[in-house]
Amino acid sequence: MKISRTFLTITLLLFPAISIAQSLPSPKSLKAVKFGKLWDARGKLWTNAIVLIEDDKIKSVTTNPSDIPPRAQIIDLSKFTGLPGLIDVHTHMTNYTDETPGKPMLKQLVDNPPAVEVFLARKGALRTLEAGVTTVRDLGSDQYMDIAMRDLINHGEMIGPRMFVCGYGLTVTSTPYKPGLNLPAGGIADGVPEVLRAVRQQVAAGADVIKLFASTGTDDDVTGFETYSYDEIKAAVDAAHQFGKKIAIHSYGPDGARDAVRAGTDSLEHATDMDDATIQEMARRGTFYVPTIDHNRYYLDNWQQIGYANGFQEKTKAFIERNLETARRAIKAGVKFAMGSDAIYTMFGENTRELGWFVKAGMTPEQALRTATTNAAELLGKPTELGAVAPGYFADLVAVEGDPLANIDVAIKNVRWVMKSGQVVVDKVSSNSSTR
Numbered sequence: 001m002k003i004s005r006t007f008l009t010i011t012l013l014l015f016p017a018i019s020i021a022q023s024l025p026s027p028k029s030l031k032a033v034k035f036g037k038l039w040d041a042r043g044k045l046w047t048n049a050i051v052l053i054e055d056d057k058i059k060s061v062t063t064n065p066s067d068i069p070p071r072a073q074i075i076d077l078s079k080f081t082g083l084p085g086l087i088d089v090h091t092h093m094t095n096y097t098d099e100t101p102g103k104p105m106l107k108q109l110v111d112n113p114p115a116v117e118v119f120l121a122r123k124g125a126l127r128t129l130e131a132g133v134t135t136v137r138d139l140g141s142d143q144y145m146d147i148a149m150r151d152l153i154n155h156g157e158m159i160g161p162r163m164f165v166c167g168y169g170l171t172v173t174s175t176p177y178k179p180g181l182n183l184p185a186g187g188i189a190d191g192v193p194e195v196l197r198a199v200r201q202q203v204a205a206g207a208d209v210i211k212l213f214a215s216t217g218t219d220d221d222v223t224g225f226e227t228y229s230y231d232e233i234k235a236a237v238d239a240a241h242q243f244g245k246k247i248a249i250h251s252y253g254p255d256g257a258r259d260a261v262r263a264g265t266d267s268l269e270h271a272t273d274m275d276d277a278t279i280q281e282m283a284r285r286g287t288f289y290v291p292t293i294d295h296n297r298y299y300l301d302n303w304q305q306i307g308y309a310n311g312f313q314e315k316t317k318a319f320i321e322r323n324l325e326t327a328r329r330a331i332k333a334g335v336k337f338a339m340g341s342d343a344i345y346t347m348f349g350e351n352t353r354e355l356g357w358f359v360k361a362g363m364t365p366e367q368a369l370r371t372a373t374t375n376a377a378e379l380l381g382k383p384t385e386l387g388a389v390a391p392g393y394f395a396d397l398v399a400v401e402g403d404p405l406a407n408i409d410v411a412i413k414n415v416r417w418v419m420k421s422g423q424v425v426v427d428k429v430s431s432n433s434s435t436r
């Protein structure tokens with residue numbers, strides 16, 4: 001990991017920008033980023049593209065060097081392929097844990113006070129940026145740590161991806177949030193009136209999106225028993241929509257998935273073993289499927305450090321296969337997908353490995369990239385600001401080495417440089433930067 005070098009780069013790059021911003025009126029920051037190839041996520045693959053940036057937004061995309069305004073800082077990435085900043089629609093940013101030897105990560109989540117968790121989370125945030133992810137939808141925190149982190153990042157006090165957060169996820173009494181963890185009381189809601197109160201409480205606290213856990217299943221537990229009734233789920237969906245918020249519903253199994261889709265959820269998380277009628281209904285309604293196949297791979301690879309009891313592995317392996325098979329069926333049926341990693345603990349930085357599973361399930365690399373760009377932006381309700389390289393969009397850009405449309409691993413493993421809102425946040429190329 002190149003955290004310290006990246007952090008140094010970020011520090012050096014951000015501080016001048018901050019001091020300029022403080023001495024108003026400031027001249028506009030102009031940048032021109034040159035890419036050998038550029039996939040703009042809007043159907044065009046450019047050759048020798050120049051992305052012109054004014055402050056935090058993209059002004060235009062051109063191939064004509066004479067369009068570069070005087071005084072623009074030129075960033076030469078012509079050896080690389082450009083992509084829009086990627087979007088991960090399912091993270092748990094505030095549940096980052098460090099690699100303290102001998103202390104299981106589950107135990108760290110129990111022991112760490114919220115301030116420690118938010119402080120540690122800055123490392124996960126940097127690793128997420130290093131994976132090319134400039135925006136996340138964070139689906140479950142407690143003590144409103146996610147709201148704090150979102151605001152710290154937006155204020156420039158913490159470096160990380162742009163966050164859309166949910167506050168507490170809604171759970172029924174006795175649904176384990178994490179094994180060995182006390183349930184965060186703020187999210188417990190039983191019966192329609194309590195569900196309504198809990199949704200309204202998250203909105204009042206400043207949540208961008210609502211999350212509801214409609215089944216059991218998390219960590220080394222892959223059971224998928226439906227926990228909420230259809231009426232409770234419908235109440236949550238309608239209450240969220242009443243406030244103009246979208247809702248993400250967790251279901252490991254098919255029953256919670258069926259009721260979540262029927263109730264009108266905007267996205268369905270995990271959802272394995274869905275019946276054909278539910279998959280057809282998702283395609284008809286345009287419900288997003290966020291299968292999070294890779295997070296169980298991460299649990300299998302890291303179970304000892306996390307602190308799971310031995311013996312869960314066979315069930316989890318079987319679940320991954322069923323998850324992949326459900327994704328295959330959903331792709332064939334024309335269901336819309338968005339990329340969500342479910343990154344937690346030390347999984348940050350591996351956010352985009354999910355794209356590899358999507359290709360394995362039958363998508364082309366380009367279709368997979370859409371799940372982390374245009375599709376994800378649509379799910380966030382930001383289709384004209386995020387997920388594409390075009391005028392008016394946030395200047396979120398990623399440079400990868402190789403051709404990601406030929407091999408999705410290029411997007412997963414070969415990220416060399418990242419810009420978020422017009423600021424370079426990852427630089428592993430020591431690019432030839434100059435001013436004209």
Ligand SMILES: [Zn+2]
Nearest residue numbers: 090139140342
């Ligand atoms: Zn999750």
